[in-house]
Amino acid sequence: MKEYILLMISAALVNNVILARFLGLCSFMGVTTRIDTAVGMGLATTFVITVSSMVDWAVEDFLLLPYGLGYLRTVTFILVIAATVQFTEMIVRKVSPPLFEMLGIYLPLITTNCAVLGVALLLVEGKMNFIGATLFAFASSVGYSLVMVMFAGLRERMALADIPRLFAGPPIGFIVASMLALAFMGFSGMSTS
Amino acid sequence: MDKFADSATDFGAPPMVEGIAQVVAVEGNMVWLVPESGSSCGGCASAAACGSKGIGTVASRLEARRFQLVNDAGLRIGERVVVGIRQNTLLKASITAYAIPLATLLAAGALAQWAAGSDTITMIAMLAGLALGLGLARLGAGRLLVRGELAPRFIRRASPGETCNS
Numbered sequence A: 001m002k003e004y005i006l007l008m009i010s011a012a013l014v015n016n017v018i019l020a021r022f023l024g025l026c027s028f029m030g031v032t033t034r035i036d037t038a039v040g041m042g043l044a045t046t047f048v049i050t051v052s053s054m055v056d057w058a059v060e061d062f063l064l065l066p067y068g069l070g071y072l073r074t075v076t077f078i079l080v081i082a083a084t085v086q087f088t089e090m091i092v093r094k095v096s097p098p099l100f101e102m103l104g105i106y107l108p109l110i111t112t113n114c115a116v117l118g119v120a121l122l123l124v125e126g127k128m129n130f131i132g133a134t135l136f137a138f139a140s141s142v143g144y145s146l147v148m149v150m151f152a153g154l155r156e157r158m159a160l161a162d163i164p165r166l167f168a169g170p171p172i173g174f175i176v177a178s179m180l181a182l183a184f185m186g187f188s189g190m191s192t193s
Numbered sequence B: 001m002d003k004f005a006d007s008a009t010d011f012g013a014p015p016m017v018e019g020i021a022q023v024v025a026v027e028g029n030m031v032w033l034v035p036e037s038g039s040s041c042g043g044c045a046s047a048a049a050c051g052s053k054g055i056g057t058v059a060s061r062l063e064a065r066r067f068q069l070v071n072d073a074g075l076r077i078g079e080r081v082v083v084g085i086r087q088n089t090l091l092k093a094s095i096t097a098y099a100i101p102l103a104t105l106l107a108a109g110a111l112a113q114w115a116a117g118s119d120t121i122t123m124i125a126m127l128a129g130l131a132l133g134l135g136l137a138r139l140g141a142g143r144l145l146v147r148g149e150l151a152p153r154f155i156r157r158a159s160p161g162e163t164c165n166s
Helices: A002-014 A025-030 A035-064 A070-095 A097-103 A106-111 A114-125 A130-158 A170-189 B005-009 B059-064 B087-115 B119-146
Strands: B016-027 B030-035 B067-070 B080-086 B153-157
Touching (some): A002 A170, A025 A130, A025 A170, A035 A130, A035 B119, A070 A097, A070 A106, A070 B119, A097 B087, A114 A130, A130 A170, A130 B087, B016 B087, B067 B153, B080 B087
Antiparallel strands (some): B016 B030
Protein backbone atom coordinates (compact mmCIF):
# COMPACT_ATOMS: atom_id res chain seq x y z
CA MET A 1 0.00 0.00 0.00
CA LYS A 2 2.75 2.42 1.07
CA GLU A 3 4.66 1.84 -2.17
CA TYR A 4 1.59 2.76 -4.23
CA ILE A 5 1.07 5.98 -2.27
CA LEU A 6 4.74 6.92 -2.73
CA LEU A 7 4.50 6.05 -6.43
CA MET A 8 1.50 8.36 -6.81
CA ILE A 9 3.07 11.27 -4.90
CA SER A 10 6.24 10.89 -6.92
CA ALA A 11 4.34 10.83 -10.23
CA ALA A 12 2.09 13.78 -9.38
CA LEU A 13 4.48 16.13 -7.61
CA VAL A 14 8.16 15.14 -7.65
CA ASN A 15 8.29 14.04 -11.30
CA ASN A 16 5.47 16.25 -12.51
CA VAL A 17 4.68 15.67 -16.18
CA ILE A 18 4.76 19.36 -17.09
CA LEU A 19 7.20 20.97 -14.69
CA ALA A 20 9.77 18.18 -14.28
CA ARG A 21 9.48 16.20 -17.52
CA PHE A 22 8.44 19.15 -19.75
CA LEU A 23 5.71 17.19 -21.55
CA GLY A 24 2.38 18.65 -22.73
CA LEU A 25 3.71 22.20 -22.93
CA CYS A 26 1.50 23.11 -25.92
CA SER A 27 -1.72 22.61 -23.95
CA PHE A 28 -0.03 24.05 -20.85
CA MET A 29 0.47 27.39 -22.60
CA GLY A 30 -2.55 27.19 -24.92
CA VAL A 31 -5.47 26.12 -22.72
CA THR A 32 -4.59 27.88 -19.48
CA THR A 33 -5.96 31.30 -20.23
CA ARG A 34 -9.06 30.53 -18.14
CA ILE A 35 -9.56 28.22 -15.15
CA ASP A 36 -12.73 26.59 -16.55
CA THR A 37 -11.03 25.49 -19.78
CA ALA A 38 -8.03 24.27 -17.78
CA VAL A 39 -10.31 22.16 -15.55
CA GLY A 40 -12.17 20.75 -18.57
CA MET A 41 -8.95 19.92 -20.39
CA GLY A 42 -7.34 18.54 -17.21
CA LEU A 43 -10.18 16.14 -16.42
CA ALA A 44 -10.47 14.97 -20.04
CA THR A 45 -6.70 14.38 -20.18
CA THR A 46 -6.78 12.53 -16.83
CA PHE A 47 -9.42 10.17 -18.18
CA VAL A 48 -7.63 9.56 -21.49
CA ILE A 49 -4.17 9.09 -19.93
CA THR A 50 -5.50 6.59 -17.37
CA VAL A 51 -7.54 4.53 -19.83
CA SER A 52 -4.95 4.59 -22.63
CA SER A 53 -2.19 3.61 -20.19
CA MET A 54 -4.22 0.58 -19.11
CA VAL A 55 -4.59 -0.50 -22.73
CA ASP A 56 -0.92 0.29 -23.45
CA TRP A 57 0.16 -1.88 -20.52
CA ALA A 58 -1.97 -4.78 -21.81
CA VAL A 59 -0.67 -4.37 -25.38
CA GLU A 60 2.94 -4.22 -24.14
CA ASP A 61 2.58 -7.25 -21.86
CA PHE A 62 0.43 -9.53 -24.02
CA LEU A 63 1.55 -8.57 -27.52
CA LEU A 64 4.74 -6.54 -27.92
CA LEU A 65 6.95 -8.28 -25.34
CA PRO A 66 6.01 -11.95 -26.02
CA TYR A 67 6.38 -11.56 -29.79
CA GLY A 68 9.52 -9.38 -29.67
CA LEU A 69 7.80 -6.40 -31.27
CA GLY A 70 9.31 -3.77 -29.00
CA TYR A 71 10.43 -1.69 -32.00
CA LEU A 72 6.75 -1.06 -32.81
CA ARG A 73 6.05 0.36 -29.34
CA THR A 74 5.80 4.08 -30.21
CA VAL A 75 3.62 3.50 -33.29
CA THR A 76 1.36 1.09 -31.40
CA PHE A 77 0.97 3.44 -28.46
CA ILE A 78 0.07 6.35 -30.75
CA LEU A 79 -2.58 4.13 -32.33
CA VAL A 80 -3.91 3.13 -28.90
CA ILE A 81 -4.08 6.79 -27.78
CA ALA A 82 -5.95 7.84 -30.93
CA ALA A 83 -8.35 4.91 -30.49
CA THR A 84 -8.89 5.77 -26.82
CA VAL A 85 -9.69 9.39 -27.65
CA GLN A 86 -12.12 8.22 -30.33
CA PHE A 87 -13.67 5.73 -27.88
CA THR A 88 -14.02 8.43 -25.21
CA GLU A 89 -15.64 10.76 -27.71
CA MET A 90 -18.13 8.06 -28.75
CA ILE A 91 -18.91 7.16 -25.14
CA VAL A 92 -19.44 10.77 -24.03
CA ARG A 93 -21.69 11.35 -27.05
CA LYS A 94 -23.65 8.18 -26.25
CA VAL A 95 -23.87 8.87 -22.50
CA SER A 96 -25.11 12.40 -23.01
CA PRO A 97 -25.23 14.42 -26.25
CA PRO A 98 -25.39 17.76 -24.34
CA LEU A 99 -22.26 16.79 -22.42
CA PHE A 100 -20.54 16.02 -25.73
CA GLU A 101 -21.57 19.43 -27.09
CA MET A 102 -20.03 21.05 -24.05
CA LEU A 103 -16.86 18.99 -23.58
CA GLY A 104 -16.20 17.49 -27.03
CA ILE A 105 -13.85 20.29 -28.04
CA TYR A 106 -11.15 19.19 -25.59
CA LEU A 107 -10.92 15.60 -26.79
CA PRO A 108 -9.24 16.07 -30.21
CA LEU A 109 -6.60 18.27 -28.56
CA ILE A 110 -5.56 15.32 -26.40
CA THR A 111 -4.63 13.12 -29.38
CA THR A 112 -1.65 15.36 -30.08
CA ASN A 113 -0.73 15.86 -26.43
CA CYS A 114 2.72 14.37 -25.98
CA ALA A 115 2.09 13.91 -22.22
CA VAL A 116 -0.23 10.97 -23.02
CA LEU A 117 2.44 9.15 -25.05
CA GLY A 118 5.15 10.18 -22.58
CA VAL A 119 3.32 8.64 -19.60
CA ALA A 120 2.69 5.40 -21.55
CA LEU A 121 6.39 5.10 -22.44
CA LEU A 122 7.44 5.90 -18.87
CA LEU A 123 5.28 3.17 -17.37
CA VAL A 124 6.80 0.63 -19.75
CA GLU A 125 10.24 1.79 -18.64
CA GLY A 126 9.17 1.39 -15.00
CA LYS A 127 8.25 -2.31 -15.49
CA MET A 128 5.25 -2.04 -13.13
CA ASN A 129 2.38 -4.42 -12.54
CA PHE A 130 -1.07 -3.52 -13.90
CA ILE A 131 -2.44 -1.68 -10.85
CA GLY A 132 0.90 0.10 -10.35
CA ALA A 133 0.93 1.25 -13.97
CA THR A 134 -2.68 2.46 -13.77
CA LEU A 135 -2.05 4.37 -10.52
CA PHE A 136 1.16 5.86 -11.97
CA ALA A 137 -0.74 7.05 -15.07
CA PHE A 138 -3.61 8.39 -12.96
CA ALA A 139 -1.29 10.26 -10.58
CA SER A 140 0.77 11.66 -13.46
CA SER A 141 -2.38 13.04 -15.08
CA VAL A 142 -3.61 14.44 -11.75
CA GLY A 143 -0.26 16.25 -11.48
CA TYR A 144 -0.76 17.55 -15.03
CA SER A 145 -4.28 18.81 -14.19
CA LEU A 146 -3.09 20.37 -10.93
CA VAL A 147 -0.40 22.39 -12.69
CA MET A 148 -2.80 23.38 -15.48
CA VAL A 149 -5.34 24.75 -12.98
CA MET A 150 -2.67 26.49 -10.87
CA PHE A 151 -1.16 28.14 -13.94
CA ALA A 152 -4.61 29.15 -15.26
CA GLY A 153 -5.33 30.83 -11.91
CA LEU A 154 -2.03 32.69 -12.09
CA ARG A 155 -2.67 33.77 -15.68
CA GLU A 156 -6.15 35.06 -14.78
CA ARG A 157 -4.50 37.22 -12.11
CA MET A 158 -1.74 38.30 -14.48
CA ALA A 159 -4.38 39.50 -16.94
CA LEU A 160 -5.36 42.10 -14.34
CA ALA A 161 -1.78 43.03 -13.43
CA ASP A 162 0.17 45.94 -14.88
CA ILE A 163 2.86 44.05 -16.79
CA PRO A 164 5.46 45.90 -18.92
CA ARG A 165 4.54 45.66 -22.61
CA LEU A 166 7.79 43.83 -23.39
CA PHE A 167 6.85 40.96 -21.04
CA ALA A 168 3.09 40.82 -21.62
CA GLY A 169 1.62 37.56 -22.91
CA PRO A 170 3.80 34.45 -23.44
CA PRO A 171 7.07 35.93 -22.02
CA ILE A 172 5.64 36.52 -18.54
CA GLY A 173 3.83 33.17 -18.88
CA PHE A 174 7.13 31.36 -19.37
CA ILE A 175 8.76 33.28 -16.50
CA VAL A 176 5.91 32.30 -14.15
CA ALA A 177 6.04 28.70 -15.43
CA SER A 178 9.77 28.54 -14.62
CA MET A 179 9.07 29.86 -11.10
CA LEU A 180 6.38 27.19 -10.68
CA ALA A 181 8.89 24.57 -11.83
CA LEU A 182 11.38 25.85 -9.25
CA ALA A 183 8.70 25.60 -6.56
CA PHE A 184 7.91 22.02 -7.60
CA MET A 185 11.63 21.17 -7.39
CA GLY A 186 11.16 21.54 -3.63
CA PHE A 187 9.19 18.28 -3.62
CA SER A 188 12.29 16.38 -4.74
CA GLY A 189 13.73 16.97 -1.29
CA MET A 190 10.94 15.02 0.40
CA SER A 191 12.04 12.18 2.65
CA THR A 192 10.04 9.02 3.31
CA SER A 193 11.77 8.03 6.54
CA MET B 1 -33.39 47.49 -27.02
CA ASP B 2 -32.40 43.86 -26.89
CA LYS B 3 -34.11 42.46 -23.83
CA PHE B 4 -31.18 40.05 -23.26
CA ALA B 5 -28.54 42.76 -23.33
CA ASP B 6 -28.88 43.31 -19.60
CA SER B 7 -27.59 39.82 -18.80
CA ALA B 8 -24.20 40.83 -20.25
CA THR B 9 -23.93 43.80 -17.93
CA ASP B 10 -25.36 42.14 -14.80
CA PHE B 11 -22.27 41.86 -12.62
CA GLY B 12 -24.17 39.96 -9.94
CA ALA B 13 -24.90 37.09 -12.36
CA PRO B 14 -22.80 33.90 -12.06
CA PRO B 15 -19.71 33.90 -14.35
CA MET B 16 -20.38 32.49 -17.79
CA VAL B 17 -18.17 30.68 -20.28
CA GLU B 18 -18.91 32.36 -23.59
CA GLY B 19 -18.59 31.23 -27.17
CA ILE B 20 -19.74 32.39 -30.59
CA ALA B 21 -22.18 30.40 -32.70
CA GLN B 22 -23.89 30.94 -36.03
CA VAL B 23 -27.57 30.38 -36.72
CA VAL B 24 -27.90 27.71 -39.42
CA ALA B 25 -31.63 26.95 -39.31
CA VAL B 26 -34.86 28.31 -37.86
CA GLU B 27 -37.64 25.87 -36.99
CA GLY B 28 -40.70 27.57 -35.52
CA ASN B 29 -39.69 29.03 -32.19
CA MET B 30 -36.35 27.19 -32.15
CA VAL B 31 -33.03 27.94 -33.85
CA TRP B 32 -30.18 25.55 -34.68
CA LEU B 33 -26.71 26.90 -34.05
CA VAL B 34 -23.22 25.68 -34.96
CA PRO B 35 -20.26 26.79 -32.84
CA GLU B 36 -17.81 28.91 -34.78
CA SER B 37 -14.47 27.41 -35.79
CA GLY B 38 -11.54 28.02 -33.50
CA SER B 39 -10.23 25.38 -31.14
CA SER B 40 -9.89 26.00 -27.43
CA CYS B 41 -6.23 26.84 -27.96
CA GLY B 42 -6.80 28.94 -31.08
CA GLY B 43 -5.41 31.95 -29.30
CA CYS B 44 -2.09 30.30 -28.64
CA ALA B 45 0.85 32.17 -30.11
CA SER B 46 2.09 28.95 -31.70
CA ALA B 47 -1.32 28.03 -33.13
CA ALA B 48 0.03 28.06 -36.68
CA ALA B 49 2.60 25.41 -35.83
CA CYS B 50 0.41 23.35 -33.49
CA GLY B 51 -1.01 20.15 -34.97
CA SER B 52 -3.96 20.12 -32.61
CA LYS B 53 -5.55 23.24 -34.09
CA GLY B 54 -6.81 21.70 -37.30
CA ILE B 55 -8.25 18.60 -35.69
CA GLY B 56 -10.92 20.30 -33.64
CA THR B 57 -12.02 22.75 -36.28
CA VAL B 58 -13.06 20.74 -39.32
CA ALA B 59 -16.56 21.54 -40.50
CA SER B 60 -17.93 18.05 -39.88
CA ARG B 61 -16.86 18.15 -36.24
CA LEU B 62 -18.51 21.53 -35.72
CA GLU B 63 -21.62 20.32 -37.52
CA ALA B 64 -21.76 17.35 -35.13
CA ARG B 65 -21.82 19.79 -32.22
CA ARG B 66 -24.82 21.80 -33.42
CA PHE B 67 -27.38 22.64 -30.78
CA GLN B 68 -30.83 24.16 -30.37
CA LEU B 69 -31.99 27.28 -28.58
CA VAL B 70 -35.37 28.92 -28.03
CA ASN B 71 -35.62 31.83 -30.45
CA ASP B 72 -36.90 34.56 -28.13
CA ALA B 73 -34.61 37.15 -29.69
CA GLY B 74 -35.95 36.76 -33.25
CA LEU B 75 -32.71 35.39 -34.70
CA ARG B 76 -32.34 34.78 -38.44
CA ILE B 77 -30.18 32.39 -40.45
CA GLY B 78 -26.58 33.57 -40.75
CA GLU B 79 -26.62 35.72 -37.61
CA ARG B 80 -23.73 35.34 -35.18
CA VAL B 81 -24.57 35.23 -31.50
CA VAL B 82 -22.71 34.96 -28.22
CA VAL B 83 -23.94 32.00 -26.19
CA GLY B 84 -22.81 30.95 -22.75
CA ILE B 85 -23.04 28.39 -20.02
CA ARG B 86 -22.41 28.89 -16.33
CA GLN B 87 -18.82 28.31 -15.29
CA ASN B 88 -19.80 25.83 -12.57
CA THR B 89 -21.89 23.89 -15.09
CA LEU B 90 -18.74 23.16 -17.08
CA LEU B 91 -17.10 21.86 -13.92
CA LYS B 92 -20.14 19.73 -13.05
CA ALA B 93 -20.27 18.37 -16.61
CA SER B 94 -16.53 17.51 -16.56
CA ILE B 95 -16.89 15.73 -13.21
CA THR B 96 -19.93 13.81 -14.44
CA ALA B 97 -18.35 12.72 -17.71
CA TYR B 98 -14.81 11.92 -16.51
CA ALA B 99 -14.39 11.88 -12.73
CA ILE B 100 -17.23 9.45 -11.93
CA PRO B 101 -16.09 6.71 -14.38
CA LEU B 102 -12.48 7.18 -13.24
CA ALA B 103 -13.44 6.89 -9.56
CA THR B 104 -15.38 3.64 -10.09
CA LEU B 105 -12.61 2.27 -12.34
CA LEU B 106 -9.91 2.90 -9.73
CA ALA B 107 -12.08 1.71 -6.82
CA ALA B 108 -12.89 -1.56 -8.64
CA GLY B 109 -9.22 -2.05 -9.53
CA ALA B 110 -7.99 -1.42 -5.99
CA LEU B 111 -10.61 -3.77 -4.57
CA ALA B 112 -9.77 -6.54 -7.05
CA GLN B 113 -6.02 -6.16 -6.48
CA TRP B 114 -6.54 -6.35 -2.72
CA ALA B 115 -8.86 -9.37 -2.99
CA ALA B 116 -7.19 -11.40 -5.77
CA GLY B 117 -3.78 -9.86 -6.49
CA SER B 118 -3.84 -10.94 -10.13
CA ASP B 119 -3.28 -8.58 -13.05
CA THR B 120 -5.91 -10.27 -15.25
CA ILE B 121 -8.63 -10.14 -12.57
CA THR B 122 -7.75 -6.52 -11.77
CA MET B 123 -8.03 -5.68 -15.47
CA ILE B 124 -11.47 -7.29 -15.76
CA ALA B 125 -12.64 -5.60 -12.54
CA MET B 126 -11.46 -2.22 -13.84
CA LEU B 127 -13.38 -2.70 -17.08
CA ALA B 128 -16.49 -3.56 -15.05
CA GLY B 129 -15.86 -0.49 -12.86
CA LEU B 130 -15.54 1.68 -15.97
CA ALA B 131 -18.86 0.34 -17.34
CA LEU B 132 -20.54 0.99 -13.98
CA GLY B 133 -19.07 4.51 -13.87
CA LEU B 134 -20.33 5.27 -17.37
CA GLY B 135 -23.80 4.12 -16.31
CA LEU B 136 -23.65 6.43 -13.28
CA ALA B 137 -22.39 9.26 -15.51
CA ARG B 138 -25.38 8.74 -17.77
CA LEU B 139 -27.72 9.03 -14.77
CA GLY B 140 -25.90 12.16 -13.55
CA ALA B 141 -26.02 13.75 -17.01
CA GLY B 142 -29.75 12.98 -17.23
CA ARG B 143 -30.28 14.74 -13.91
CA LEU B 144 -28.33 17.81 -15.08
CA LEU B 145 -30.33 17.83 -18.32
CA VAL B 146 -33.67 17.68 -16.49
CA ARG B 147 -32.61 20.69 -14.41
CA GLY B 148 -31.77 22.50 -17.68
CA GLU B 149 -28.19 23.11 -16.59
CA LEU B 150 -26.57 21.74 -19.75
CA ALA B 151 -28.42 24.02 -22.16
CA PRO B 152 -26.42 26.98 -23.47
CA ARG B 153 -28.06 30.40 -23.05
CA PHE B 154 -28.34 33.21 -25.53
CA ILE B 155 -26.41 36.22 -24.22
CA ARG B 156 -26.31 38.77 -27.07
CA ARG B 157 -25.74 39.20 -30.78
CA ALA B 158 -22.02 39.12 -31.66
CA SER B 159 -20.60 42.40 -32.91
CA PRO B 160 -18.99 42.38 -36.38
CA GLY B 161 -15.44 41.00 -36.27
CA GLU B 162 -15.89 39.59 -32.76
CA THR B 163 -14.22 36.21 -32.25
CA CYS B 164 -14.14 33.77 -29.37
CA ASN B 165 -10.56 34.89 -28.68
CA SER B 166 -11.29 38.61 -28.70
